[in-house]
Amino acid sequence: MSAAIAVRVARIRQLTPLVREFTFEPVHGRLPGFSPGSHVLVHMPDARRPLKNAYSLLGDPADCRQYRIAVRLAERSRGGSRYLHEKVAEGDELQLSPPANLFAPSKLARHHLLIAGGIGITPFMAYSADLQAQGASFELHYAFRAGLTDAYRDELRGQLGERLHGYDATQRQRLDVAALLRAQPLGTHVYVCGPQRLLDEVREQAAALGWPQSRVHWEAFATAEPGEPFVATLQRSGRQLQVSAEASLLETLEAHGVEVPSLCRGGVCGLCATPYVAGEVVHRDHFLSASEQATRLMPCVSRGRCGSALTLDL
Amino acid sequence: MPVTLKPVETYRDDFTFRNSPEAIARFPFPFPEDSYMYSVNIEPATPREPGSVFEHWFDIDEHYRSEMAERARVLERDPDRCLVMPHMQQAAWDTLEMLMTHLAADYPQWFELERDGNHWTWSNHALDLRQSFVFGDPDTLPCEPLEYITRQVQGDFALLDQRDGNLWMDAGMVTCPADWSIKFDAGMNFTQWHSPVPMAHQLGVFERALKYLLNIQVDHPVRRLNWTMTVNPRLDTSSETFHEWGAERAQVTAENVARMVHLRVELQFMPRLPRSNALLFGIRTYLISLEELASNPAWACRLHRVLRDLPEAIADYKGLTLYRQTVVDWLRQFDPQACAA
Numbered sequence: 170m171s172a173a174i175a176v177r178v179a180r181i182r183q184l185t186p187l188v189r190e191f192t193f194e195p196v197h198g199r200l201p202g203f204s205p206g207s208h209v210l211v212h213m214p215d216a217r218r219p220l221k222n223a224y225s226l227l228g229d230p231a232d233c234r235q236y237r238i239a240v241r242l243a244e245r246s247r248g249g250s251r252y253l254h255e256k257v258a259e260g261d262e263l264q265l266s267p268p269a270n271l272f273a274p275s276k277l278a279r280h281h282l283l284i285a286g287g288i289g290i291t292p293f294m295a296y297s298a299d300l301q302a303q304g305a306s307f308e309l310h311y312a313f314r315a316g317l318t319d320a321y322r323d324e325l326r327g328q329l330g331e332r333l334h335g336y337d338a339t340q341r342q343r344l345d346v347a348a349l350l351r352a353q354p355l356g357t358h359v360y361v362c363g364p365q366r367l368l369d370e371v372r373e374q375a376a377a378l379g380w381p382q383s384r385v386h387w388e389a390f391a392t393a394e395p396g397e398p399f400v401a402t403l404q405r406s407g408r409q410l411q412v413s414a415e416a417s418l419l420e421t422l423e424a425h426g427v428e429v430p431s432l433c434r435g436g437v438c439g440l441c442a443t444p445y446v447a448g449e450v451v452h453r454d455h456f457l458s459a460s461e462q463a464t465r466l467m468p469c470v471s472r473g474r475c476g477s478a479l480t481l482d483l
Numbered sequence: 484m485p486v487t488l489k490p491v492e493t494y495r496d497d498f499t500f501r502n503s504p505e506a507i508a509r510f511p512f513p514f515p516e517d518s519y520m521y522s523v524n525i526e527p528a529t530p531r532e533p534g535s536v537f538e539h540w541f542d543i544d545e546h547y548r549s550e551m552a553e554r555a556r557v558l559e560r561d562p563d564r565c566l567v568m569p570h571m572q573q574a575a576w577d578t579l580e581m582l583m584t585h586l587a588a589d590y591p592q593w594f595e596l597e598r599d600g601n602h603w604t605w606s607n608h609a610l611d612l613r614q615s616f617v618f619g620d621p622d623t624l625p626c627e628p629l630e631y632i633t634r635q636v637q638g639d640f641a642l643l644d645q646r647d648g649n650l651w652m653d654a655g656m657v658t659c660p661a662d663w664s665i666k667f668d669a670g671m672n673f674t675q676w677h678s679p680v681p682m683a684h685q686l687g688v689f690e691r692a693l694k695y696l697l698n699i700q701v702d703h704p705v706r707r708l709n710w711t712m713t714v715n716p717r718l719d720t721s722s723e724t725f726h727e728w729g730a731e732r733a734q735v736t737a738e739n740v741a742r743m744v745h746l747r748v749e750l751q752f753m754p755r756l757p758r759s760n761a762l763l764f765g766i767r768t769y770l771i772s773l774e775e776l777a778s779n780p781a782w783a784c785r786l787h788r789v790l791r792d793l794p795e796a797i798a799d800y801k802g803l804t805l806y807r808q809t810v811v812d813w814l815r816q817f818d819p820q821a822c823a824a
Contacts, residue, residue, distance in 0.1 A: 172703075201701040202577075202757030230758055269700045273760045275646050276570035303573075383647045432698050440698050 173212060173264035174200065179235060181259050184320040188288060189254055190227075193236045196262060200233045205295040206272035206388070209236065210434065212264040213252050218416055219424055222249040223434050225362075225388075226268060227294035227321075231302060236265070239320055241288035247395060247415050269432050272362070272388040274300070279356030281307035282349070284371055286363020287318035292388060293362065294321060297329060312336040312344045312367070347374045360386045389435060389455070393417035396451060397475035403427070403483045404446060418468035427483060429468060436470035443468055448479030485592055488609055492549045495556075500716035502775050506545055510771050511536050512779075513708040513748050517788040519797070521683040523691045528706040528752055536750055539589040540704065541582060541636060542767055547609055550637045550659075550718065557658040557719050558634070564658045564721075565630040566665055567642075571654035574642045575629035576619060577756035578763055582632045607635055629656060638750075638767035641665070645760055649673055650696060654761075659718035659768050661711045661747060662802060667722060681796040696753060696762060704754035711801045712810070713747045716770045735806035740813045741774040744806065746786065773813065783817035790814065791821075 176193035184190050193200075203226050210221040224238035243250045257263070272292055274281060281300055283293045293309055300307045309329060313319035315337045325333050336342045350359065350371075359380070361371040368387045375385045401410045401418060412421045419441055422429055432438040436454035442465045451474055454467035473479030492499040502510070531537035536544070557564055567575050583605055587596040595606040604615045612635070616623035624631045633640050633656035642654035649672040657665035668676045673696070677689050699705060713720055714731040735743055752765040777783040790803075791811045798807055815821045 203701060204758055204760035207701075207760075233757075267700045267702050268757070269698070270760045273645065276573075276644060276759075277646070432700070438698055439694060 173266055174209075176200075176236065176263055176265055178257060178259050178261045178263065181257070184239065185317050187317050188239055188241050188320040190237060190239045190320070191253065191257070193238075193263070193265070194234070200236055201267055202233050203230055203236075203268035203295075204270050204273055205230055205299040206274060206292045207268040207270040207295070208272075208292075208433070209238070209268055210266035210431075211238070211249075211253070212266070213249060214264075215252075215256070217248045217252075218420060220247070220249045220252070220420065221266070221431075221434060225272075225291040225295070227291045229298035229302075230295055231298070237294075239288065239291050241318065245395065247393065269438075271433055271438055272360070272386060274360065275358045275384075275386070278358035278384075279306065280354055280358070281305060282353055282357050282359040283307060283309040284344070284346070284349075284359065284361040284363070284367070285309065285311045286361075286367040287313055288320070289361075289363030289367070289388075290321050290325075291362075293360070294325075296360070297325065301328070308332045308334065310334045310336070310344055310349065312338065312363070314338045315340070346370050347378075350374050350378055350380070358384045358386060360388075362388045365389060389437070393420070393434070393470050394453065396472045399473035399475050399477070399479060401473055402478060402480045404480050405483060412472065417470065418466075418472055422468060422483075429483075431469055434469040436467050439467070441467055441469050444482035446480050446482050449474040449477035450479065486543055486547075486590065487545060488547050488593075489545045490548065491552050492546070494549065494553045494716055494718040498715050498717070500546070500549065500770065502771055503545060504778075507771065507775050507778055509535055509544075510776070511708055511748050511750055511769055512776075512782050512785075513710045514785050514789050517785055518792050519789045520794075521680075521686055521688050521797075523688055523695065525692060525695055525705050525707045525753075528704040528754075536767075536769070537706070540585045540752065540754065541589070541638075541765070542750070543586070543590055543593065543637060547637055551610060551635060553718050554634060554656075554658045558630075561723060563666055564723075565627070565633070565656045566669055567627055567629050567654040568669075571642055571644060571759075571761065572621075572628075574644070574654060574756050574759040574761035574763075575627065577759045577761065578640065578642060579628045579632040580618070581754065581756065581763065582636050586636070610635060629654060638765055641764040641766070642756070643673070643762040643764055645697060645762060648697065649693065650762055652676060655764075657721070660721045660766075661713070661749065661768070662720055662722065662725075664722035679800070681800050682794065699753060699755045699762060701755045701757045704752060706750060706752045709749040709751060711747050712803055713745045713770065714743055714806070716745055716772070718768060718770070732802065732805045735809050737809060737813065740806070740809050741777070742772055744810055745770045745772050746776055773810065777814075777817060780817050783814055784819070787811060787814035787818040787821065 175196040179194040180192040182190040208223045208225050210223050213220040226236050228237040240250050240253045242254050285293050336344045395415050398414045399412050410421050412418050429441050431441040439456040444465050450466045451472045452462045453470040536542045583596045586594040593609045597604040601618045603618050606613045639657045641652050643650035644653045651672050652668050655665045673693050720728050748769045750767040754763050756763050
C-alpha cells in the first residue's frame with residue numbers, strides 16, 4: 170500500500186539471550202517522525218517465505234535520526250524473529266513500512282499506568298521518554314524473567330527511578346493487577362502490552378472494577394499464528410492458492426502478487442478485511458463483529474479450516 | 484514553476500477577487516461525471532502534474548496575499564476562530580513543522596527555513612516576515628504556534644485528535660468555512676459533526692471514511708474534493724457571520740447570476756501529524772464565478788447537468804435552493820443536449 174523506507178542496520182545489540190536490539194539509519198534523507206506506541210513493519214524478503222513483521226519503535230520520539238526495535242526470538246518462530254536474529258548483520262539494508270500507531274497514549278489522561286510483560290516493554294520505552302519530556306504523571310510496571318526478558322531494566326531504572334516497578338518471575342515476584350488498578354485515581358488510563366494472559370487479566374480486572382473501555386488500552390504481540398494448511402480459491406480469477414501451515418493467508422496472497430492493504434498484520438486494525446463467499450473460517454481477529462465475520466475475514470491472522478474450500482471475493 | 488502572487492484583492496464589501504486565466508486553467512473542477520452523489524471519494528495524495536493544485540501538499544496560488552489579508556481581518560474581529568485545546572499543543576507544533584518544511588521545500592522563492600537543532604529561523608518573503616524561535620517554546624513566537632503559521636498559509640486547518648476509535652475536532656484555524664463554525668464543532672467527533680449531512684449516513688459513507696482516516700500513516704496523506712456554491716466571492720461564510728451573507732442568496736437574478744454565483748471547491752488534504760498522532764484536516768478553498776467557469780464550456784455543460792439533477796435534500800443542505808433554478812437556467816446554453824431538447 171505504502172512506499173517503503175530504506176534503512177541500514179547501524180547497530181545490533183544482544184541484550185539478553187532472547188532479545189536483540191536493532192538500530193536503523195535512513196539510507197537517504199530523514200526518517201519520518203513518529204508518536205509513542207507506533208510500529209513499523211520490517212520487510213524480510215529473503216526469509217524462507219517473504220515476511221513483514223510488526224515491531225514497536227522504542228526510541229525517543231523527539232529524536233528520529235535513528236529508529237530502534239527489539240526482537241525477541243519466538244519459541245515457535247514462523248521465520249521472522251529467527252531471520253532477524255540469525256541472518257541480519259550490521260550494515261545490511263532493510264525496508265520498513267512507515268510508522269503507524271494503533272496504541273497511542275490518550276492525551277486526556279490525568280495519569281498513565283503502563284503495564285509491560287517481557288518484550289511488551291518496547292512501546293513503553295517510547296512512552297516513557299515522551300511522557301517524561303511532557304512532565305506527565307505516569308508509572309511503569311514491568312514483569313519479566315531476569316536475564317531473559319528484562320532487556321531494558323537497567324536503562325529504565327536510571328531514567329525513571331521510583332516510577333519503575335519491576336516484577337521478576339524468577340524471584341516469584343508477582344504483579345497484583347487487581348490491587349494496582351484498585352489503587353488508581355480517577356482519570357487514569359491503563360495501557361498493557363505483553364503476553365495474552367496478561368492482557369486478558371488487565372482487561373478483565375478493569376472491567377470488573379467498572380473502568381470504562383475508553384480508559385483501557387492494550388496491544389497484543391500482533392502476529393499470525395501457525396495453523397493447518399488449506400486451499401484458498403480466488404473467485405474472480407478462479408486461481409487456487411495453497412496456504413501452508415506456517416504461512417498466513419495474507420502472506421500467501423502477497424506471494425502470489427495479490428495486493429491486499431495491511432497495517433498491523435495482527436488482526437487489530439481492520440485494514441485487510443476481505444469478503445469471502447464460501448468456506449469455513451477460523452477467525453482470529455479482534456476487529457470484526459460476529460455478524461461481519463459471516464461475510465468477511467482478516468487474512469493477516471484468520472485462516473480457512475483444513476479441508477473446507479475457502480472462496481475469497483477477490 | 485514559480486508562482487506569481489497578485490496584489491491584494493477583497494473577499495468582502497466591493498469583492499474585487501478575480502481569477503486569472505492561469506488560475507481558471509488549474510481550478511480543481513470536482514465532477515468526474517454528469518451527476519453527483521456522496522461517496523468515499525478519498526484517494527492517496529500522490530503528487531500530480533506540475534502547476535496543478537495537486538502538485539504539492541500545500542498549494543500556494545496567486546491569491547495568497549489576498550487570502551492572508553482576509554484571514555487577518557476575520558481574526559481581528561473574531562480572534563476565537565483559532566482554537567487550540569491544551570492537549571493539542573503538540574499537534575499545533577507538529578502542524579507548524581509540517582507547513583514550514585513543505586512550504587520551504589516547495590516554494591523556495593517565497594519561504595525559507597533554517598534549522599539548527601531547536602533553533603529555527605523562518606522567512607516569508609511574500610509577507611516580508613522573518614522570525615527566529617525555539618521549536619517547542621511558544622514564548623519565542625509572537626503568538627500561539629498554530630495561529631502563527633496558519634496566518635501564513637492559505638486554507639482552513641482543523642486538527643483532529645485520534646482516540647477511542649474516532650477523530651475529535653480539538654483545535655483549528657477556521658476563517659473560511661462553508662457554512663460551519665469551529666467554535667460550534669469544537670470537541671465534537673467525526674460522527675457528531677457530520678450528523679446534519681443528508682443521505683450520506685444511510686449510504687455508510689462516514690463509517691467507511693472514518694475507518695480509512697484512522698489508518699492514515701505518517702508521510703502517506705490522502706485527499707478528496709468537496710464542493711458547494713457561494714454568492715459573491717466570499718471566503719468567510721461561517722455560521723458566525725450568517726447575518727452578513729445569508730440574505731445574499733435571495734439577490735441572485737438572471738442578470739447577475741454569472742458574476743455573482745461561484746462554484747466553491749474544497750481540496751481537503753489529510754496527513755498524519757507524526758509526533759502527536761493527530762490528523763491534520765486541511766481545507767483549501769477555491770472560488771470561481773460561473774462566468775469564469777464557462778470559459779471552459781465542457782465544465783459549464785457538466786455543471787448544468789449536475790445541478791439540474793441534484794437531489795433536493797443535497798441542494799437544500801448546501802444552501803442552493805433559493806437560486807439553483809436561476810443557475811441551471813443560465814447554464815443550459817452550454818449543454819448541447821438540453822438546448823436541442
